[in-house]
Amino acid sequence: MPNGIAVIECYASRPPENVLDVAFTSAELAGFATDEARENAQAGADNATVFNVSYGSQNFRFFFTLDEDRSPGNPLLRVDCDEAIYPSEADSEAAYRDLMDALFELLCRLAVGLNVDYAALFNPENRNALAHSRPFDDGISELPRLGIYAQRVVDQFGGIDAMFDSPPWYTAELDEDKTVIADAESGWLDGPWQPPTEAPYLVDARFDTTATPAVDRELADPFGSFATGAYGADLCVPREQIGPEFRNEDLELVRAYVDEQRDLRRVADDSFVRNVVTDTTSDNVEVVKQQLAEVPADAREGDLTVSTLLPGAIPPSFVRLDEPDGENVVTRVMNLDVDTNKVELLISLGRAAQHGDGMDVATIESALDELAGLEDSDVVERWIEREFL
Known part of the structure; x- marks a missing residue:
């Protein structure tokens, strides 16, 4: 927003x-x-x-x-x-x-x-x-x-x-x-x-030392390790909507691939999305700015976006797609009909995957598929709150 x-x-x-x-x-x-x-x-x-x-x-x-x-x-x-x-x-x-x-x-x-x-x-x-x-x-x-x-x-x-x-x-x-x-x-x-x-x-x-630990704030681009031509699903907002929080209604699911210039381009029409960030040694503000540091000449102003998935807790396996129209953790979360903040949910799921305890990517994807099959969104949100947040 x-x-x-x-x-x-x-x-x-x-x-x-x-x-x-x-x-x-x-x-x-x-x-x-x-x-x-x-x-x-x-x-x-x-x-x-x-x-x-x-x-x-x-x-x-x-x-x-x-x-x-x-x-x-x-x-x-x-x-x-x-x-x-x-x-x-x-x-x-x-x-x-x-x-x-x-x-x-x-x-x-x-x-x-x-x-x-x-x-x-x-x-x-x-x-x-x-x-x-x-x-x-x-x-x-x-x-x-x-x-x-x-x-x-x-x-x-x-x-x-x-x-x-x-x-x-x-x-x-x-x-x-x-x-x-x-x-x-x-x-x-x-x-x-x-x-x-x-x-x-x-x-x-x-x-307050009893409060829930803060969300991971170190930034890393989950697309940073992708090879040229690799596909993934990003969650983006227009650059003018970058802010302290991201609302679900502002998120755009972008199916994209990495081109030879290390840019993300939309699968649908080959339009420029953003730069892939590989240098995260700068401070977080600079890392965010690197997403649009080198905008190609064919980029359309209305297509320029920045990712909401840079918190380091979100692993590359969450965004990687084996094929352009495939599914992964990101697309499954976006398919859920819930008011739960989906970026924060992805960050929590990323932490769970990193910490083990049986929460690998396959287990998370299976759980999200089961949730997507439930008709009562209130039940889904309560389950997410109890198990993931």
Whole structure:
């Protein structure tokens, strides 16, 4: 899916009197440049005052709504982050981690300095994390993946245990009784970056050691070892839809072969799909970019795609086809009529195959064939959840 614009929003019922100074000081401590912003305010919609702040070459817009009678759904401060939180937008993993460290520190420092009731960093998939009324717990219909809460708001929810179905992946305490909670690993939260457990602005922080281990994030192209002319089934999305997660409805099953230039081409019409990646020594961001590093002259813009099957847990045996219209693990998973995330299912199956325990490729294919024969999709999903996820 498209990444979409991510935002930081800060809701405060009792902010300090010098909101602008506190916010700019918080930004400066996190490494943002604010000198020009302080001198160049702009008028925005809904009585907002807008300032442009930068971090290196990245620009961020700070929208302040300082009216005391602002509506509960209108935050004291909104920071537009555009697509900066996504690994695919970074030049390198090091640059991505540096920027995410800065954004996380900014969020934490703003939460303390502005005495927020509630603050969050979220993207469009988490768009219901807006606060629409006071008390703030009544106005939040969906908790953000990364949020900060005043103790009184945590108490209004009934405590952290009542807020989430399972222990949060990451929690931290800040000054002024503020609590940081990341409920689970997801895309931009557990890619090349994770929130810190030690930092000057943190009182205490920890990861939940009982949580399910993270999905393998080292990347490798399962087509990388294929000989010229070999067939396989890839799961692709258009390059403009690369994002932190892949929805089933965005996936395209592509039956392809490896040509003499080490490119994947569609069996159906010989059109270019993507480059096969053989060099995985670079960081993950660079590995992803290598898929379209050398686009041939005959490639059609609408056909350019990137694979969702680069996590190293997915073995070549899952994608290999003995013949162009054959079946394998990938095609069998795509044939299942389930809402279960199919990329995550393939990753889990890949881990099972790598770890042995009787789960070789033939056994997995047989199990998938049996599941495909069941008519009740709810039964299939429960079986998958119990056995594979």
